[in-house]
Amino acid sequence: MPDFSPTEYAVPGFVLLVLIEMIWAWRRRPDAYEPRDTLTSLAFGLGSTVSGLLFGGFFFLLFLGVWEYRLIDFGPEWWAVWWAWPLCFVLDDLKYYWVHRAGHRIRWMWAAHVNHHSSQHYNLSTALRQTWTGPFTFGFLFAMPLVLLGFHPLMIAICGGFNLIYQFWIHTEAIDKMPRWFEAVMNTPSHHRVHHATNPRYLDRNYAGVFIVWDKMFGTFEAESDDEKIRYGIIKQLGSFNLLWAVFHEWIGMLSDIWRAPWKHKLSYLLREPGWTHDGSRDTSDTIRARWQERQAAENSVASENAIAGEQEPA
Template identity: 65%
Template structure:
């Protein structure tokens, strides 16, 4: 089995240098927001994620190798096959990430592990480091298993997944407005990803891409950033706490409480329904929030249209001259 370096470990000095640079820049530019306690929480959560990865990585690798034993094809990584194999593997891995990411927002079980990444109300490079501690427990790794079954070597996919993760680091910033038009059309960018981290109804459950924004455009989940609306970051019900353990486990605790108290016929739904779902309708999910917002937008548009029509009629009644 081939071996590859870990892109995330190699990138740590780059992470440290750029976080320091962005923080210094934020001292002069009020548009870039840093809050010391929030940033420290993000860094601690990132460190905890590295530890969790070390503790569970062996089990993920063992399972991946087991699936790989039953592969449909044998792909050789050597020259010249690498010229087409590695780009293909990178594209398919990014597609797998898209569906993982989309599921992580639409199924509460997976959201319980992923929510940690969205729990900051600030958007800067430290937010990118706010990663899950419980991804293994949530079975997040299953989305890449089909790639091993197809015949892509696990070592290659893990390496490319690391490259994917490192790419996503730089898009967690407000220091960059827009990239060139051609780049924005194909790649995930700070502008696209700011939308993903927003809690504004317009932006909820949009832009799941890792590297290529084309997946969102293909599957109907793309939403462009607009200058008309200031982005609010965080989650629907913000933590209002810098407690690292609470940030890492609060949604799992919430699931446990719901499973304990809910009627039997609803218990499974608290695992597989979207975040915010409740059997009695007492909570709000992203769907209900977006529907209410869309209704308000339609009502505002209708009122504006009626007002414009009434004004036109008034003008029409004015005498000539």
């Protein structure tokens, strides 16, 4: 059985690319980096590896137990079935799309995933801003179908590792657009900038990991517009570089909401979308987008009325 963790080998490459991007920033875009933000992002990355060490083994053993009930048996030398690898990679990426979508639409999952979005910057160090608290969500359930199909947990872990490595390089403003054919199929810096944006038109869009086709298939794709400057981060920016606050703020907010909510609404604060409240006192991404669309429609209506009035003016 292979014993291989692709992300461990990729770390020196990550560091090298961060340094190269910092040189790019120094020459062209000094505002693309902020030292305290960078330190927070990198500390997130370090902490997430510790979290992985502490909890990863438990989930691996759980998956191994479930794997005993697999539908398809790839045999004792499952790693030698070459076609299973690309198949597993594609299916794992489909799984990633759904777990990621749940990470934005279910507050319990968002409490862990918000960490990755909490920077107001978008650079390669942001890619390393990974969660510490993922093991406390039900995200692992999304991998169960793959395990039950018969893919060995190690094969899934290796494919997931390559998926994560792919996603590193797309966290940059240094690359504008890739060739059209590549943008059509693959997740790219342009598509992923949209995902990290807080502009209403971009909220909850482009969940893809490696293949952007999932967003196109499931109706969550939005192309990056050249006309609108992207704002990164979260709707309610943290306004603090405190690492522990950045890690746990949404958990604290969610648990305090559950504590204070009437009994019949408690579960909704766990399972409904971020921003949902039983009294409608806060915004969700849907209400923000709807308000923006109303504003756009009103502005377009005024613009077209002005144009008609202009046409009717005597020469």
